[in-house]
Amino acid sequence: MGMTGENPDLLIVGGGPAGMMAGLLFARAGVKTLVLEKHGDFLRDFRGDTVHPSTLELFHELGALDALLSRPHDKAARLSGLIGGEQVSIADFSHLPVPARFIALMPQWEFLDCVADLARAYPAFSLRMNAEATDLLWDGDRVCGAVCNGEPIRARLVIAADGRRSLLRERAELPREDLGAPIDVFWFRVPKARTDVNQSTGVVTTGRLLALIDRGDYWQCAYVFGKGMADAIRERGLDNFRADVAATAPLLAPGLDELQSWDQVKLLTVELDRLTCWHRPGLLAIGDAAHAMSPIGGVGINLAVQDAVAAANILAGPMAEGSAVDDLLWRVQRRRMLPTRIIQKMQRTAQNRIIDRVVLKNVPITRPPRIIRLMQRFPILQRIPAWLIGLGFRREHIRSPEASAPSR
Numbered sequence: 011m012g013m014t015g016e017n018p019d020l021l022i023v024g025g026g027p028a029g030m031m032a033g034l035l036f037a038r039a040g041v042k043t044l045v046l047e048k049h050g051d052f053l054r055d056f057r058g059d060t061v062h063p064s065t066l067e068l069f070h071e072l073g074a075l076d077a078l079l080s081r082p083h084d085k086a087a088r089l090s091g092l093i094g095g096e097q098v099s100i101a102d103f104s105h106l107p108v109p110a111r112f113i114a115l116m117p118q119w120e121f122l123d124c125v126a127d128l129a130r131a132y133p134a135f136s137l138r139m140n141a142e143a144t145d146l147l148w149d150g151d152r153v154c155g156a157v158c159n160g161e162p163i164r165a166r167l168v169i170a171a172d173g174r175r176s177l178l179r180e181r182a183e184l185p186r187e188d189l190g191a192p193i194d195v196f197w198f199r200v201p202k203a204r205t206d207v208n209q210s211t212g213v214v215t216t217g218r219l220l221a222l223i224d225r226g227d228y229w230q231c232a233y234v235f236g237k238g239m240a241d242a243i244r245e246r247g248l249d250n251f252r253a254d255v256a257a258t259a260p261l262l263a264p265g266l267d268e269l270q271s272w273d274q275v276k277l278l279t280v281e282l283d284r285l286t287c288w289h290r291p292g293l294l295a296i297g298d299a300a301h302a303m304s305p306i307g308g309v310g311i312n313l314a315v316q317d318a319v320a321a322a323n324i325l326a327g328p329m330a331e332g333s334a335v336d337d338l339l340w341r342v343q344r345r346r347m348l349p350t351r352i353i354q355k356m357q358r359t360a361q362n363r364i365i366d367r368v369v370l371k372n373v374p375i376t377r378p379p380r381i382i383r384l385m386q387r388f389p390i391l392q393r394i395p396a397w398l399i400g401l402g403f404r405r406e407h408i409r410s411p412e413a414s415a416p417s418r
């Protein structure tokens with residue numbers, strides 16, 4: 011697809027939320043951009059379905075919100091939970107000062123496919139699927155490209171957007187700080203009847219934590235447990251697992267018969283880390299490659315997208331004009347490190363305060379914590395988590411140039 015034999019200006023490794031969004035924005039600015047994705051399609055392992063109000067706002071700024079929302083999705087204007095048997099509201103997005111005041115629950119492949127469609131409208135954009143980068147190319151100690159399926163591809167800049175197991179960040183020897191994530195997740199579907207209002211929720215009882223995403227005719231369930239315990243749970247047998255899930259979330263019980271084999275239960279391992287330096291001459295890491303996010307809060311996709319926007323805001327204009335950008339790379343890290351730190355700090359606090367007590371230490375949960383009870387008495391307080399989750403910190407706006415109108 012496009013550009014074979016001809017070197018791009020920008021080589022992006024990884025077609026996840028960070029890489030695809032960066033591909034769209036740099037190509038939109040007229041930078042000749044090639045995105046490499048090792049998979050043959052966007053139907054990868056599940057890595058979250060939540061598109062937050064801040065990301066929807068970016069699509070609005072790109073004039074593409076309608077295109078995105080024409081894809082299958084559900085809207086969640088509120089987040090609620092069942093804590094210690096009590097139904098509670100946690101976040102209310104309906105007051106946020108943005109065009110789309112809800113979380114769009116959209117399969118990640120629809121999201122990525124939509125970004126790819128938008129990007130293809132710009133002639134500077136190319137996407138190669140089934141294209142795995144296996145090494146970096148060096149010019150002295152400057153990165154000057156990558157090897158893809160055995161073929162060297164040179165570029166003025168390489169963006170490592172290859173996720174939390176990033177090969178590129180390792181090859182570039184970027185220093186990493188492991189923050190530790192004591193949990194893993196089992197991920198499975200349970201059929202349900204459709205309802206008018208999206209009923210996504212979380213269930214917290216003594217020793218158990220389940221997140222339930224309402225996907226219309228099925229629940230997408232995340233069962234959280236202590237890291238490394240997957241085999242022990244499997245060994246206890248599927249019957250025990252089903253009984254455990256039904257006892258934790260009785261609303262799942264009617265559909266649980268459909269869960270007939272461990273093949274239907276996917277293990278997702280959780281990691282939390284960040285690079286202390288996101289760049290070196292010729293290379294910049296963004297998204298999970300720069301900071302692997304935990305699923306807590308469902309903010310990883312949005313943070314990855316915001317990184318891409320910041321990178322394009324700082325680099326796309328100069329690159330389109332032909333300027334060298336090595337001296338600008340640190341500015342992307344400076345801009346994005348603060349929100350990364352704050353969100354990871356929140357994720358760690360949630361891990362330690364809630365997950366550690368509930369899942370690892372079995373502390374009895376008889377009623378919601380005081381802060382959540384306060385939110386029920388004063389619903390206006392539910393706007394605070396809505397702001398933190400929905401908009402985050404230092405949210406980005408599209409400031410990178412558009413070189414030519416898209417050919418749609």
Ligand SMILES: Cc1cc2nc3c(=O)[nH]c(=O)nc-3n(C[C@H](O)[C@H](O)[C@H](O)COP(=O)(O)OP(=O)(O)OC[C@H]3O[C@@H](n4cnc5c(N)ncnc54)[C@H](O)[C@@H]3O)c2cc1C
Pocket residue numbers: 023024025026027028029046047048049054056057058059060141142143144171172173174176177195278279280281296297298299302303304305307308309310311312314
């Ligand atoms: C269990 C779990 C649940 C989660 N749930 C949510 C959620 O509900 N909402 C949310 O916002 N976030 C969630 N997250 C976090 C979220 O998945 C990530 O933060 C987000 O996907 C990061 O995007 P990214 O583009 O940086 O990386 P990724 O999405 O990991 O994309 C990296 C891409 O690079 C490709 N790639 C890797 N290596 C190479 C290579 N060598 N050559 C070519 N291509 C390569 C991969 O195939 C992949 O497509 C979850 C994470 C976990 C672990």
